[in-house]
Amino acid sequence: MNNVLWKETIIEQMADLQIRKVLEIVNGRLEAGEDPLEIVEVCQEGVRRVGESYERGEYFLAGLIMAGEILRQVLDRVLPLLPATGRGSSSGLVVLGTVRGDIHDIGKNIVQALFRCHGFEVLDLGIDVPPAEFVRQVRETRPDIVGISAFLTTGYDAIRDTVRQIRETIPVEEQPAVIIVGGGLMSEQVRIYTGADLWTRDAPQGVRLCEEAILQKRGAQGEEM
Numbered sequence: 410m411n412n413v414l415w416k417e418t419i420i421e422q423m424a425d426l427q428i429r430k431v432l433e434i435v436n437g438r439l440e441a442g443e444d445p446l447e448i449v450e451v452c453q454e455g456v457r458r459v460g461e462s463y464e465r466g467e468y469f470l471a472g473l474i475m476a477g478e479i480l481r482q483v484l485d486r487v488l489p490l491l492p493a494t495g496r497g498s499s500s501g502l503v504v505l506g507t508v509r510g511d512i513h514d515i516g517k518n519i520v521q522a523l524f525r526c527h528g529f530e531v532l533d534l535g536i537d538v539p540p541a542e543f544v545r546q547v548r549e550t551r552p553d554i555v556g557i558s559a560f561l562t563t564g565y566d567a568i569r570d571t572v573r574q575i576r577e578t579i580p581v582e583e584q585p586a587v588i589i590v591g592g593g594l595m596s597e598q599v600r601i602y603t604g605a606d607l608w609t610r611d612a613p614q615g616v617r618l619c620e621e622a623i624l625q626k627r628g629a630q631g632e633e634m
């Protein structure tokens with residue numbers, strides 16, 4: 410199967426919720442040495458199509474559940490194969506969680522795996538995490554990064570509460586260098602509304618942005634000394 414064809418076929422089979430066929434192609438691509446991240450991105454496009462069908466009323470909740478299950482099974486195969494590109498020692502600590510009221514965790518699990526590959530330690534707080542729990546964990550562990558995942562537009566207020574409580578109740582010298590929000594519906598407007606430092610709809614980009622921000626902060630601290 411050529412390069413364009415396998416991608417289109419996975420997207421189509423994913424959109425049709427054909428779990429067996431999707432896994433067959435994924436296994437084949439992995440055997441052929443395909444980049445695991447490329448496979449994740451293609452499958453993400455497939456579930457996006459399922460979301461659109463759901464919006465048009467062509468699929469019901471069961472369709473979303475099935476799409477989530479297919480993606481989960483793909484990730485079980487693919488994520489363990491992500492290459493470690495970190496510096497060997499810890500790049501920093503990330504406190505990560507899906508915001509209050511939201512149980513979408515597939516994207517969070519991908520970004521968690523990527524942070525680990527890049528040498529970060531990750532404390533994963535799970536799903537439906539209330540602002541107070543983020544604050545408690547930030548106070549206890551003093552992470553470099555707080556990552557908030559969300560996929561529901563109804564979650565924006567909970568993100569804003571989380572960011573505000575972290576910024577207002579944690580002493581300046583114990584603040585995380587970066588609060589980043591991620592998820593399929595994120596945008597610059599959401600970042601501004603919630604008060605986060607960074608936003609992304611793409612896990613590799615999110616990790617890159619965090620690495621840059623941490624390097625900048627460490628550089629600035631070095632200059633002050």
Ligand code: B12
Nearest residue numbers: 460477511512513514516556558561562591592593612615
């Ligand atoms: C699978 C799915 C589900 C599954 C979730 C399973 C699971 N364990 O996660 C189930 C069935 C549970 C579900 C439930 C619901 N869902 Co749903 N779901 C989806 C679907 C199809 C895919 C989501 C997904 O996993 N995408 C793939 C991942 C990999 O993408 P991602 O999250 O964006 O993550 C990537 C980046 O954003 C980034 N990232 C993510 N988080 C973070 C965090 C950080 C820090 C960083 C740096 C990066 C980062 O990294 C990832 C990789 O690049 C989407 C449709 C779509 N457009 O995708 C709808 C969708 C999100 N769901 C939707 C809805 C409405 C619901 C329900 C309300 C339905 C209902 N009537 O009950 C419930 C809500 C439940 C709740 N309280 O949370 C809507 C949301 C609409 C809106 N405007 O809010 C969508 C968009 C469908 C639609 N088009 O209408 N859903």
